[in-house]
Amino acid sequence: MGKHLVLRLVAKIFIPLILLFALYVQFHGDYGPGGGFQAGVIFAAAFILYALLFGLDHARTVMPPALLQTVAALGVLLYGGVGVASMLLGGNYLDYSVLAEDPVHGQHLGILLIELGVGLTVASVMMVIFFTFTGRRG
Amino acid sequence: MGILGHYNYWIVIFLMMVGFYIVISHGNLVKKIVGLNIFQASVFILYISMGKIHGGTAPIVAEGVSRYSNPLPHVLILTAIVVGVATTALGLALVVRINEAYGTVEEDEIHAKDSSL
Amino acid sequence: MLFGIYSLLSAGIFLVLDALDVAFIEAAVGAGISTVLMLSTLALTERKEKEPRHKAVLPLLVVLVTGAALVYGTLDMPDFGDPKAPVHQHVAPRYIQQSPAEIGVPNMVTSVLASYRGYDTLGEVTVIFTAGVGVLALIADRRRTRRRRRRG
Known part of the structure; x- marks a missing residue:
């Protein structure tokens, strides 16, 4: 624990904030800049920071790779x-207007759902790629 | 504005050529991927600079704003960046496998080993 | 490291060009994830590049000729930031004028991304997923790949 003490302490404060920010970006993408792609990448970046500072084994127990692979497929499926x-x-394929009573509401719902799918896939694929690259030793 | 109105394209072309030069002049596969990435970023900048309108703001509806930048290039590039990272990762994975199979990431040495088989 | 700075700089450029969403993602992707990927690849392969055997004159010449041709091609292009450029005439005005009423989402980038171009985005998500599967297939489990190599 002696090594990188300052970095670890700062990261402990920051990682929850980054995760929260990712969720904000995910669900606030309709109003401000943001959406599934950005949220997924930010979420993955927070986890990569965690893995860099606390070691791969810790990160693996928090986010098991098998779970990540399932979630990646689930996102596309959603x-x-x-x-x-x-x-x-x-309606037509991917025509969200029929999802709710009035078209605008349906569009809103559809966008939220598919952004969620995008976010899940992007975040988990980024983490899968990171884990496979770093889990391999020379 | 005359001929200086094209300066955004010139910046893009400069970056593009830097990337192109790295790809064709280096034999190291990792460097080739870096070159491809620089090339890719120059294409991103090309698209985004096309979407810019003088006096326009970001394409988010707000009161009292009537002139927005073109949202279409933003959408295309947004997805292209993430796809770009994913494909870069795939390329790097190929490089890692090549390094394991051949023990090198230099193009010349790979060719030499291939022809000596 | 330089690569990360380069990405952060281009994120700044996107911000100046009013592309908030794009700047966002470039900052997170470029400065965070792709730099880490590059470094871990370098750790897995060789750190130093060998001295190139060829002279660098021919590539330089090719690059200069291509660059000159491209610069010549830009002379007919519309000026930077010109509202009358052809890009802004066709589909974009429809998105800008109709999307608040049709979709009801203030961020046009989101509405174009998720709704008007939903097919496109579905394809892109599939590409990302496939790339992840490809990385797993190529370098996932050490034991299995070694056994396959012995057999092959």
Whole structure:
């Protein structure tokens, strides 16, 4: 624990803030700059910071790679699923207007859902890539 | 504005050529990927600079603003950056595998080993 | 390290050019993730580049000729920031005028990304997913790849 004490302390304060900020960016993407892609990347960056400072093994216990791979697939599935759902409700593929009573509301819901899918996939793929690269020793 | 109105393109072309030069002049595969990344960033800047309008603001609806930058290039580049990182990671993974199989990341040595087989 | 600074600088450029969303993501991706990836690849491969065997004159010549051709090509392009440029005439005005009423989301980048160009974004998410799968397939488990190599 002696090494990088200052860095670790600062990171302990900052990582929750970064994660919170990622969530804010994710769900506030309709109003300000942001969205699934940005949120996913910020979320992954927070975890990479954690792994760099506290070691890979700790990071692996917090975020097991098997879980990440499942979540990556789930994100794409959610995106495609929204498309199929709108088709089943009588619209075109990925036409969110039919998801709710009035079209604008439906669009809102659809955008939120697919941004969530994008965010899940991007965050978990970035972390998977990081773990596979660093988990491999020479 | 005359001929100086094109300065954004010249910056893009300079960056693009730097990336291109790195790709074709270096034999090291990692450096080639760095070159490709610089090239890619220059394309991003090209798109974003096309979307800019004098006196426009960011494309988020606000009161009292009637002139926005073009949102379409922003969307394209936004996704392109993330896709770019993912594909760069794929390329780097290939380089790592090549390094394991051949013991080198220099193009010349890989060719030499291939032809000696 | 220089690479990270380069990304951060281009994030600054995007900010000046009114592309908030793009600046956001470039700062997070470039300064954070891709730099870490580059460093870990360097750790896995060789640190030093060998002296190049070829002379650098021919590539330089190729680059200069290509660059000159591209600069010649820009002479017909519209000025920087010109509102009358062809890019701003076709689809963008529709997005800017209609999207607040149709989608009801103030951030046009989000509405174009997720709704008007939903197919495109679906494809891009799939590409990212596939790249992740590819990285896993290439360098995931050491034991399995070694066994496969012995067999091959």
